[in-house]
Amino acid sequence: MDLNCSKRPFNFNYSTDVETKRLRKTSDEKNSVITRFEHLSNELLYEIFDYLDPYEIYEAFSKLNIRLHNLVIFSSLPLNINLSSKSISTLEHRCRHVIIPNKHRILSLHLNGYLIIRDFFTHCNIDASFNRLESVVLNGLSEYKVMMILFYLNALPRLFSLTIEMHDDSFFKDEESEISIPISINERFSTIEHLVINHDCNINELTSILSHTPHLRHLTCKNLTETEETIKTVVLLKLVDLKYVCFGQCNIEFDELEVFIKRICSQLQIWRLKTECKTAYLDGNRWKRLIRRHMPQLREFHFDHHVDNDDMDILPDRESIDQFTSKFWTEQQWFFEFKNEAAQYVYSIHPYRERWYDYCEHDRNDVYVNESMLQQRSTYLDIFRQQATTNACRSSISRSQFTIGFYPPDFWNLSFIDDMKFSFLEAQFNHLSIQCRETPVDLLIEIIHLLPQLKSLELSSLPLAHVSSLPAETTGMLLLVSITNEITRVKLNKMGEVEQIHLLMNLCPRMQYLEIECVTYVDLENLLGSILMNNSTCVPYLCCLSICTFDAHEKITQQLNAIIDFERLSDPERAFCDYTIQRTHSRIFLRWKL
Structure with a gap:
């Protein structure tokens, strides 16, 4: 495919000098690479392919010439397959000519939509020959298809991440149905490390699933629900690698959750949890005991409990x-x-x-210091330099x-x-x-x-x-x-x-730090004038002003300097003595000595 038929003229003078000829030859080669697409290096073509869908690559390049055909068909680069409803008309062709011939190259498979999932497994069987497939996402899976899909997926030798989102219409047809995995599938799921259950799942279902994922590291469940059935046998959960758990909505009793956590989470490091209504979750001492005894490695705890505000x-x-x-x-x-x-x-x-009131230490990547300040910079200490930014004080x-x-x-x-x-x-x-x-x-x-x-x-x-x-x-x-x-x-x-x-x-009146959004020069001028007028009487401790802007650019810093210089003409002893101006990405800090 010729992108530019005319070559650019050279500026070299004709000469018999050997070095000149060598330079001309090198320039010719570079010019040829630039002007003809098929002369691009394999590495550069692979970078271009990264931005394209595998099917688009096949359709666009496989029939241009022998080199591009071989590059597309016989490449070992991994493929990421993402199929949605827009792909339904070409799905059979995609499976026959792209997916099945290259199943050993597929790294991830995302199927979006009930029809896509149904037709995909009609045209293509997932088996051990998908030996590089690590991530599977199924959005819109029918509940009655779950066991069939799991049967296919259990053959994958490198499946590390599985995300399933149930098809809404099918999910609510039978509220009593549950997902349970037969013991025969057990060991074949041992490679899964990242699991997202993007639909309702009761505690029994979750326990059944987790019993088949011993190497799980990351678990997300959209909505954990109660079950009316009692657990007849205690399923042993060996999840020694589980570090992250997120329950988008947890609708079970605290007693049930506590039993569940005690069985899986001694090594848990991050836990995200949202509950509602049940007052047992507001017992802080109970949480403390649970975390101390059964989650000693927990570093991050994100807990939100929602209750109706008509319950006083x-x-x-x-x-x-x-x-x-x-x-x-x-x-x-x-x-x-x-x-x-x-x-x-x-x-x-x-x-x-870090919240807005913790801005005690700031990056000094852009600091303006007035001349009198330069002589005593080393001894300057503003009253905000608390050690709250250190872990010990926090x-x-x-x-x-x-x-x-x-x-x-x-x-x-x-x-x-x-x-x-x-x-x-x-x-x-x-x-x-x-x-x-x-x-x-x-x-x-x-x-x-x-x-x-x-x-x-x-x-x-x-x-x-x-x-x-x-x-x-x-x-x-x-x-x-x-x-x-x-x-x-x-x-x-x-x-x-x-x-x-x-x-x-x-x-x-004890204000030490003031933060505002100030966008106009007039606002800035009035604000600094007001601070100067009230600093020694109304707010004698105020010594730091933070101005929030979309972009803390140099213009605002220059405006601050101009306003302060003008104020100092009338009152050089009191007007922002020994001030500094510091800029971050979205804030400008003006500090002065009291």
Whole structure:
């Protein structure tokens, strides 16, 4: 296939010099390779084939010339077969001319759709000759076909990953049917290391499947359900390699789950679990005992428990919060969060991950330091350089967060405070995140008053309210809360007017770190002017401003420098003394010496 019939002219001068002729010959060869597709090297052609479907490669290149034909037909490169409903019209041809002749090269097989799965096994039998096949994904498998498919797959000598998603229509026809694997298939499945069950599966079915996968490393089950039948015989599970388990939805009793975990998970390292309604799952001490005794190697525990928020009996109290924030959990660096969402409460335990209020140390890949700072850079220490970023300190800090999800404006009334007051008073939350579009000022003040242990406050947005225009009762409450609260870190996701920052400064006078989204030069100028005006009086501890942008580019840094230089003209002694500007991918940090 000629991509370019005309050759580019050479710039070489005609000469009898041997070296000149050699260079011309080399250039001719390179030019030929570039202009003719069939002259590309095998390595480059293989790279191109990686981006194409095997059937497309066969149709496009196998009949062009002898070299490409041999390259396509007799290559040893592995193939990844992915068939969907679009392939149904050519499926027989694909099986006959691509899949069956190259079954020894197939590395993965993905069949998407009930008809594709049905017709594929009509035209092609899976047997031991698929000796490189490691991954099989079946999306849309009928339940009555499961045993037949497993019978075929048990012959594969290198099957390491199996994913099955049941066909919805067939799955719900017979709610009493179960999947059980005959013992005759046992050892032939021993190679599977990665198993995804993308449909409902009860505990008996799962146990039956796992008894045939002794080398399993990764297990995912979409929905683990209860079974009415009792287990007559205890199936021995030897899963010494199992490191990862994920139950997308776990709808069994804690007692059943506990028995199951005790049998399989002494070596488990990562566990993801979602439960709902059953209050036994909220026993933190029981979780602690289970993990200590039967999962000593567990590094990551991702646990979400959902309950309807019309059940007032399951609101968190001090005892339940203390159970999930005790020394055991902090030593594991696991973090507790309680979410109040529109229709439900969510109890969450997750591994520690750096949050916005933990930005104490930052990459200094792009730092601006003013001239006076250069002389004392080595002695400079801002008050945020805590050791919370070290593992030792993280393991000694109890972290608990209360999150209020998105609610419509009519939700915000005193009944919400009344419903949650007991939990506010009993539980000692460190962090508060309110994700509603606009939080009424009076209710925000009341919530902070009921959470005296808060260290950080995050708000999605605030109404445009001037402190001087607040009702007398609200102003009095604001003054009281400003005296008693211990909030040192504040984040406002959407700043509309600088008056919103004034309100937060009055509400949180111990603020040390302020993070906002600021996009315009005017916003930036007003914000820095407000900080300068209030730094020595209203917020005397504030010494770090974080500006979140889509791209922390040089222009914003230059704007900051220009604004600060202008402010320093009028007040050189107090205006952002010894400041530094640090850039990361999405944040700009302005720090100054108090």
